[in-house]
Amino acid sequence: MNCESESLLEIKDLKIAFKTPEGIFHAVKGISLEVGKREIVGIVGESGCGKTVTALSIMHILPDNSVATGSIDFSGIDLLSLKENETRETRGRDISMIFQDSLSSLNPLMKVGRQIEENLMMHTSLDSRNRFLEVLDIMHKVGLPDPEQTYKKYPHELSGGMRQRIAIAIAIVCNPDLIIADEPTTALDVTVQAQILELLRKINRESNSSIIFISHNLGVVREICSIVYVMYAGHIVEKGPVNKLFTDPAHPYTMGLIKAIPKRDSKGKELFDIRGRVPSIADSIPGCPFEPRCDYAVERCKKEFPGFKKIANDHEARCFLAGDI
């Protein structure tokens, strides 16, 4: 890995809020992250921590009732300051997205080949013959058997794994610089998950696309990412290279997550569990959001949410005790 890689995407102090009849909810509360060229960056967190919303804000397809502030710098352009129609050219061509549930994210009434082709229609001037060939080529590349036959199928006629390959084909057909994959393997079986992860690695290697990989599953993230951001209740609480994060986590939340997964040697022992429950978007916690569940919390944590504390050059965590536990 090239440590001095140039930055492709830089998010600074991103905040996302939703206006609902019940009030204003803050889904993302000021996060900053960076994605280098050809890097695979992971965002890990539990349900409702704000990972998907972050992805949608990069794509500029947040729902109407939401407001995003801060800056999202993509190769020198601030995406957030652009108008909706100004980002359209970027969307699908320079940045593309893979969604979690491929059954609901593909149009049920359109042949899957056409759905891949649509992306080419938006962003290239190829004629229909060449588009068709290009689609067959990309279908072959993502490992779909018999592209010409598959082209004519509808989503419901394909298996989950095949559908996810179609979704990936849609994402990579215009050769984007950045692919955002939101829980791309969560709905899949373990054996199929392994296939899809392998495919994503191959794409990253061969086409030089950076990938933001969003998941709740630490194991999956460890498989594929180089840098990992851990999110909790709308904040990033830890950031670091994947192996350091696993062997030497600095934030009590990350530690807890790792310890809570049953492993080879945990048989017969009681599992470590993080007490309490995952905070909901409506909860407001004045100090550190993890304080109510934290075993190491001190009085200060109740009132004050610490900034990032550097543990190593590329490893930092938002905890007073980071590096000392």
Add this chain to the structure above:
Amino acid sequence: MNKRRINLWIGIVLISILLLMMIVSLFYTPFPVTEINRLERFEPPSMRHLLGTDNFGRDVLSRIMKGSQTAFFVGLVAVSIGSVFGVLIGAISGYFGGIVDEIIMRIVDAMMAFPSILLALMFVSVFGVGLRNTIIAIGIMSIPSFARITRSGFVQHKELDYVKNAKIKGVSNLRIMFRHILPNVLSPIVVAASMGFANAVLAEAALSYLGLGIQPPNPSWGRMLSESQVFITVSPWYAIAPGVLITLLVLGFNFLGDGIRDIRENR
């Protein structure tokens, strides 16, 4: 006030006003409803007759007020008939499925495909006109829609884990149907009841307009409209009040139905 409740409130306000008028009419109307006054035929609205008079010189306002009794009564009883039988049929059909379901749904589909007014007309042509038969006819014609809504709720919910859970705990089928599933599928039924009330009011008006519903001297808004049509060149304003009243009552129950749906869906 919550934005989501606006439909509900419009509905409640409209219905309350009309309901109030109905209740007042039980004790008081400006003029006796059937009092004929040859000297005051076709009078335009005035201080004496706020909505004018009809071809017999009867006070239109008084007749409108009295007519609201018919509308509410027909709506209430018809919806009760339709919902009780419809829910029962739909629950059995949806919960047990199989051949019973096939047969019931074939019949319900056939009935649904019919213009409901035709069903009602068929009924009165067989059993004769009058208030009671009008109500029964309208009640019967609203059974299929209740049955279908209830059935689809039951079909959906009987596959859910909470029902399976109740089954393996040994809860009886009857209890599962009416204490476990029914409360969960009630909101579309309540919405349908509100809309059904509106439809019943419309159907009664249509039947009475055709002369096959409520018979004179009972006042009915639909009947008043058909009378007014005869004299429309002489007295056009007579046609306005009954039409507006039907529209307002129907509107009220449609809004109420939408309002209930809004609340239940956004829980």
Add this chain to the structure above:
Amino acid sequence: MKRGILEIHDLRKHYRLRRTRLLKKPGSIKALNGVSLSISKGESFGLVGESGCGKSTTAYTIVGLLKPTEGRILFKGDDVTSLKRNQKREFRKKVQLIFQDTSGSLNPRGTVEWILREPLRAMGMQKREIKELILESMNLVGLDKDLLGRFPHELSGGQKQRVGIMNALILNPEVVIADEPISSLDVSIQAQILNLMNDLQERLSLTYLFISHDLNVVHYFCDRIAVMYLGEIVELSESEELYRSPLHPYTQSLLSAIPGETGHKLERIILEGDAPSPLNPPTGCFFHPRCFRRMAICSSVKPQMTEVTKDHFVSCHLY
């Protein structure tokens, strides 16, 4: 096999499809193709497999939600498929199910107390007893009694699953079937529930049939494991043994596919394609189209279950 508290013999479940052509016989989905297993008292028995392999069908058939097409289910030696009404009720008390979907298995319009009262009322218990029992069991699973008046949607995921567990345990069963009890929960909550279930097993001397797609969790939680593929058990062994030396190629690939594990020495095996549809399963060994060690015989002859080492059974032509 020794006598277990719960045994199933050659369980089959086929669903007939609707006829779509006039002259063609309608097909059938073969969800279970002869599953046999025996669970001994006090153990945790794991059933692992991918979606659609028949794990849940097995569970539902045991508790009587589905009628088996063929096969026997024995509880303490008695066949439960041919029980009389009142015996069935006794059996119901003894074998209970924890559902996967925490919010779906609790009636959305019932308070926690109502939900817990329903099974007891169905068993004909008195009001007083019911109240006491509920309070006692709330305590047991670590829930505050203030929650009794709440509706399911007012609870967190972890609380809901605790209620779900209590709902299964309140009838004082001997065997508890847990159908993916943690897979819909957040990672940080999963460990809480696993610990609770372990704790309860000890205190109430329960027998578990634990169903999951996650081999790591099953290995952690269970004493013995059966691996299912397309409605059949392909391998059955003591849990540590299975983890150390998996025999069936499918088990091997499952183990190797566990993401993030660096401990085991297996090389990563990436299978081809997806699991075939149970509508028309392959000939011979069901796994052969995806198998990386298939032989000529595999496509024509169905392998038999054989005991390779002591208590380690596998159904594969390699052994």
Add this chain to the structure above:
Amino acid sequence: MFVYLKKLFAMILTVLLVSLITFVTFEIIPGSPALSRLGVDAEESQYEALSAELGLNDPLEIRLSRWLKGLFTGDLGISMRYSVPVSELILDRLPVTISLAVMALALIVLIGIPLGIVSAKYGERLPGILITLISQIGMAIPSFWSGIILIYIFGIVLRWVSPGGFVPWSEDAYGAFKSLILPAIAIALPSIASIIRYTRNSIMDQMKSDYVQLALSKGLNLNSVLLRHVLKNALIPIITVLGMIAANILGGAIVIEQVFTLPGVGRLLINAITTRDLPLVQGMVLYIAFIIVVINFFIDVIYTVIDPRIRLGQRV
């Protein structure tokens, strides 16, 4: 193919069912058709003769089989009032009603669906809410009242059309159109309103689905997402609503022909009912049932053609 055969079979079954129901209900009516035809003053012998002629003295099963046979040969009996075969009477009136229905359907589809799309596009903003509100009111106005108002405004005040009566298309096409347009509008109004609401709700539902997000993430703008992806998905449930609309139109026609004194099937039916011309009522009920069942059959077929997910043979 087998599926369509099955549906066809179900369709025939429905018509038979309706037929049986009408036969049985008219069986249990008190009073004999012969009596109502002759009047109460008739001689006993006259009554006996007519009863025998009409086959009223035959046992039930013979009358039933005769009825069923008539059904398949298109012979629905003879009207008591007009003394003409029922089918002839109906066929005579059918062109008026069908023209009316087709015009109303055209209005509903051409006005209702586009307005529904517009209203969905504006969602919770003013134009959307305005259209919803107007359609809410449109659904509440009884069609016979709007008919009366239309007659008053266009017939009596403005004198654009002469209310009542019908000129056959073959004589004066423009005249025919003029005599039918107002009743068609009156029939269409409530259905336009309801189809606006269905379209709007259906589209807004679809807009929430994940495939819309994927389409947006490809760089499509909202309009093309709406046209290329959402519309087709949203129209599928609306196709089923069309069956209901068809029933509404026919129901509306029965009343509206009365309002505009049009010589159509609806007016014939009301006349038949008020004069207790039961063979005629019986025949017309069957006729209308048949038309509606056929419409629903075609809707079913369209449905399976449009939606690839509906595997043949599955009931939705």
